[in-house]
Amino acid sequence: MFTGIVTDIGRIEAVEARGDLRLRIGCGYDMATVDLGASIACSGVCLTVVDKGEDWFAVDVSAETQSRTAPGLWVEGSRLNLERALKVGDELGGHIVTGHVDGIGEIVAVDAIGDSTRIAILAGAEVAPYVASKGSIALDGVSLTLNEVGNAPDGGVRFTLNLIPHTAGQTTFGDVTAGRRVNIEIDILARYLGRMMEQRAAVV
The missing domain is CATH 2.40.30.20 (Elongation Factor Tu (Ef-tu); domain 3)
Known part of the structure; x- marks a missing residue:
């Protein structure tokens, strides 16, 4: 973990x-x-x-x-x-991340907003049901908070998030540009809830 x-x-x-x-x-x-x-x-x-x-x-x-x-x-x-890896007793500063990639996204826009950087990501249908505004997501292993979330063509999703200067400076997002592909891991709770809903629908 x-x-x-x-x-x-x-x-x-x-x-x-x-x-x-x-x-x-x-x-x-x-x-x-x-x-x-x-x-x-x-x-x-x-x-x-x-x-x-x-x-x-x-x-x-x-x-x-x-x-x-x-x-x-x-x-x-x-x-x-x-x-x-997280040790017992360590501070959980971000959210629980497993290191298992759920999908690949593409950065489609990068904009300066004050001192921060807002990036927009386009991702596929495999992650679309599991992202929500103000929820957590890991991009290239970095715990981030989702801002706006909207539908994209072919069942995909487009979402935005902000990188504060500290996050940009301590990660590989310091030189982020449009066109970069990123590893996406959805929140583990969303993953399990999605599976439960699938099982419930199958039973019904």
Whole structure:
């Protein structure tokens, strides 16, 4: 489990194509405190540490994960929002995030609003029923609050949210531009409620 509060920005230093992709990710963590087998969220994707050094760790990204995450993310030079797994007793500063991507969105507009940045995202029908104004969502592993939510063509959804300067400065959204694809994780409560409604409709 994670909270969607980014604690470091990592950079993919090397990519090795095996059966899966082996990524070496440079970071600022004290790697003496990170065990092999630990979970680290990498731009919203829960990955397992399989090797490590003084200032880097390695993960394997399966073909399934590659197919379900934002295209172009797992390449050398990419910057990643990092978060270590939540420990019992840690402050839940964002919301409960699992590191499982539910869909991919595209940033379609970026506007300065005061000191903040408002971004608009277009996403598909697979996430549309689970987003609501003032609800929580994770974009590339960052816990954010939805503002306006509206319908889009083909059953999709268009929503907006604001990035305050602190959030932009501590994440990879500091240089955000239109056209960028992002990993979306819906709120876990919305996921379970949606499943319950599906089961109820099937019974009826």
